[in-house]
Amino acid sequence: xxxxxxSSTEKYEATRFLAYRFYTETIEVSGMSALAFFEAGSVRYKxxxxxxxxxxxxFTLVGLGHAHTLTTGNHHGRFEEIQKDWQSLCxxxxxxxxxxxxVLFGGFSFDPLNKQQSEWIRFPxxxxxxxxxxxxxxxxxxxxxxxxxxKEEETFKTFDAMRKERDTMIHAAQVSELATYEKPVVVERxxxxxxxxxxxxxxxxxxxxxxxxxxxxxxxxxxxxYEKTLSPSAAxxxxxxxxxxxxxxxxxxxxxxxxxATPERLVKVENRKALSTCLAGSTPRGKTVESDAQxxxxxxxxxxxxxxxxxxxSMISQVFKKHCEETVVPKTPSxxxxxxxxxxxxxxxxxxxxxxxxxxxxxxxxxxxxxxGEPKQAALSLIRQYESMNRGFYAAPIGWVDAEGNGEFAxxxxxxxxxxxxxxxxxxxxxVEDSTPESExxxxxxxxxxxxxxLGGQLRDES
Numbered sequence: 295x296x297x298x299x300x301s302s303t304e305k306y307e308a309t310r311f312l313a314y315r316f317y318t319e320t321i322e323v324s325g326m327s328a329l330a331f332f333e334a335g336s337v338r339y340k341x342x343x344x345x346x347x348x349x350x351x352x353f354t355l356v357g358l359g360h361a362h363t364l365t366t367g368n369h370h371g372r373f374e375e376i377q378k379d380w381q382s383l384c385x386x387x388x389x390x391x392x393x394x395x396x397v398l399f400g401g402f403s404f405d406p407l408n409k410q411q412s413e414w415i416r417f418p419x420x421x422x423x424x425x426x427x428x429x430x431x432x433x434x435x436x437x438x439x440x441x442x443x444x445k446e447e448e449t450f451k452t453f454d455a456m457r458k459e460r461d462t463m464i465h466a467a468q469v470s471e472l473a474t475y476e477k478p479v480v481v482e483r484x485x486x487x488x489x490x491x492x493x494x495x496x497x498x499x500x501x502x503x504x505x506x507x508x509x510x511x512x513x514x515x516x517x518x519x520y521e522k523t524l525s526p527s528a529a530x531x532x533x534x535x536x537x538x539x540x541x542x543x544x545x546x547x548x549x550x551x552x553x554x555a556t557p558e559r560l561v562k563v564e565n566r567k568a569l570s571t572c573l574a575g576s577t578p579r580g581k582t583v584e585s586d587a588q589x590x591x592x593x594x595x596x597x598x599x600x601x602x603x604x605x606x607x608s609m610i611s612q613v614f615k616k617h618c619e620e621t622v623v624p625k626t627p628s629x630x631x632x633x634x635x636x637x638x639x640x641x642x643x644x645x646x647x648x649x650x651x652x653x654x655x656x657x658x659x660x661x662x663x664x665x666x667g668e669p670k671q672a673a674l675s676l677i678r679q680y681e682s683m684n685r686g687f688y689a690a691p692i693g694w695v696d697a698e699g700n701g702e703f704a705x706x707x708x709x710x711x712x713x714x715x716x717x718x719x720x721x722x723x724x725x726v727e728d729s730t731p732e733s734e735x736x737x738x739x740x741x742x743x744x745x746x747x748x749l750g751g752q753l754r755d756e757s
């Protein structure tokens with residue numbers, strides 16, 4: 295193909311990162327609290343911080359500052375565009391580190407075609423950043439990296455100043471007394487558009503009965519108000535203590551902070567090996583061992599929940615067969631038990647084909663039937679029509695990818711958006727032919743509970 299075959303746009307896309315240089319430097323440090331490092335950036339880098347910890351607690355990431363951000367207004371090619379831009383940017387890395395790779399962290403909104411006004415005023419539809427200062431704690435070793443992405447040719451003074459800033463933040467994280475974080479006090483709680491939510495379930499049920507869809511997930515929001523501005527560090531602290539079995543994530547966009555403790559991995563890729571989690575079908579935890587076991591047994595036998603779960607297993611398996619050489623899927627689900635809720639759970643594994651990437655899997659897996667519905671496009675259309683809100687980044691893919699293409703994305707459920715003195719909580723459930731508004735409403739309270747508790751909400755007046 296000769297150069298005449300390329301459009302001017304394609305030529306620009308291929309060359310626009312050539313002017314940049316991507317400098318990195320990594321040092322290993324003695325152990326420190328990831329949250330203390332996050333807090334160390336609270337003044338200078340507030341609005342540009344990120345936090346991630348996997349379920350197994352074997353990988354923790356904290357980012358302070360933005361060395362570079364990647365966004366796109368291309369709603370139909372956003373996954374491909376971010377992947378292409380990240381790969382192009384990584385080609386400009388000047389001094390590659392062997393022990394730790396630079397990381398791109400961020401997420402995609404649930405549905406960029408949803409045009410409802412919302413509280414997500416600071417978050418672009420696609421929002422990724424390379425942190426200026428990156429802490430990675432992996433297998434009990436801690437590394438702090440500096441990232442400088444610049445068009446300037448003379449960078450010595452800038453980089454030297456960044457080293458001093460790095461050392462200051464490391465010192466603060468290592469020697470400062472850990473802050474004590476009290477739970478905030480809720481002064482008002484508001485169920486957002488409750489009646490519209492209840493009505494939407496009946497409307498969607500009628501559409502499902504007419505065979506226009508098999509399953510549609512409908513969500514709702516809860517708004518909490520406070521006298522004082524909420525602290526992202528305090529929110530992360532509380533949720534890390536109360537939901538230790540979950541992925542922890544947090545990302546700032548100016549004065550807004552989206553965080554959560556999600557049990558659901560969307561997909562992980564490490565050395566070309568891919569892993570996803572089918573998580574659908576849920577029930578509360580019992581107050582005694584006996585009641586907990588009984589609820590679990592009822593969940594395993596429940597036709598509605600098993601059917602919901604199978605939708606997810608089938609869809610994720612199909613995506614893996616498209617992108618992987620071999621796919622391994624257990625025949626029956628097991629149980630995942632976390633503090634407030636237990637889920638049906640099936641892991642899916644595979645070996646990536648040549649040419650397939652983490653972003654390809656994220657694109658094709660989102661949204662799974664557990665958060666969107668089945669068939670996917672019909673469900674998304676019905677959510678736009680009947681759900682009384684714009685989800686923003688709720689239930690969307692959020693995670694990280696490194697310069698070698700390894701990374702992990704989770705599904706951003708059990709989450710909340712902090713907007714200074716307000717917090718918005720989100721929860722939903724899968725609507726099928728035999729769903730009822732009352733049972734779906736009660737299920738959302740179970741799913742609200744982790745964030746409600748972490749943010750100081752009361753649990754006794756849920757009806």
